[in-house]
Amino acid sequence: xLPLAAVVLLTAGCGTQRAGDAGDAYRSAYxxxxxxxxxxxxxxxxxxxESSAPIAPSASTxxxxxxxxxxxxxxxxxxxxxxxxxxxxxxxxxxxxxxVARVEGALEPLRRRGDFAPDSVRSTLIGLGYSxxxxxxxxxxxxxxxxxxxxxxxxxxEGTMSADSTRADAFGGYPDxxxxxxxxxxx
Numbered sequence: 385x386l387p388l389a390a391v392v393l394l395t396a397g398c399g400t401q402r403a404g405d406a407g408d409a410y411r412s413a414y415x416x417x418x419x420x421x422x423x424x425x426x427x428x429x430x431x432x433x434e435s436s437a438p439i440a441p442s443a444s445t446x447x448x449x450x451x452x453x454x455x456x457x458x459x460x461x462x463x464x465x466x467x468x469x470x471x472x473x474x475x476x477x478x479x480x481x482x483x484v485a486r487v488e489g490a491l492e493p494l495r496r497r498g499d500f501a502p503d504s505v506r507s508t509l510i511g512l513g514y515s516x517x518x519x520x521x522x523x524x525x526x527x528x529x530x531x532x533x534x535x536x537x538x539x540x541x542e543g544t545m546s547a548d549s550t551r552a553d554a555f556g557g558y559p560d561x562x563x564x565x566x567x568x569x570x571x
Contacts, residue, residue, distance in 0.1 A: 431478035433485070466567050469540075469555035476539065480554025483534070483541050486512060491550045498547070500528050505545060533564040540564035 472480045490508050494500075502521035505528045509519045518533040527546030534540060542564070543552030560567045 428473055428477055431481050434481065466558060466560040468559070469542075469553075470557055470559060472539070472554055472556050476536075476556065477554075480539070480541070483532075484543075484552040484554050487530075487532070487541055487543065487552045488550045491545050495545050495547070495550050500526065500545065500547075502528050505530050531564055538563050 471477070487509065490512055491505060494504055494508060500523075502523055506519050506521035509521070509530060509532060510516050514532050515535065518535055520531045522529050524544055525546070527544055529544050530542065530552075532541040538557035539554070540557060540563075541552055541554050543550065545551075557564060558567050
């Protein structure tokens with residue numbers, strides 16, 4: 385009976401504060417801020433050599449969204465979001481586009497000759513001035529895949545070279561990773 389009486393007494397005082405109480409004086413002396421700042425979306429400008437304004441992130445690079453109006457959706461995209469590379473913005477994006485053009489240009493002669501040896505690709509990329517410890521090339525089907533860790537907080541160039549094309553992309557690492565390698569685990 386005593387615990388019940390204590391609970392009744394404790395709850396009886398809840399919500400009984402009236403205008404003019406000490407709480408109002410405190411709230412007027414220390415008002416709640418009205419303009420709470422929120423992170424802004426990075427703005428990209430046209431980079432040198434770009435023919436048009438940058439395009440908005442595609443569905444593959446945009447963070448997954450969840451539709452809460454219908455039944456629970458498949459959580460594959462949400463659970464694997466840690467594997468979606470972070471886009472570059474501002475000056476880093478422009479530097480990334482420059483690096484991509486340089487890498488693609490250097491690898492294109494190899495592609496035209498049909499030289500799809502990972503050692504040839506790696507040597508060519510090292511010849512561009514990238515550190516040997518930060519360049520990886522590997523067999524990727526009938527072509528070659530490559531990954532360059534530029535080493536700037538991270539800043540990465542990844543791509544493939546096949547009989548059809550040479551493609552590269554620059555990105556800023558991974559949300560849960562510490563470098564340019566895709567993270568192997570999540571939740």
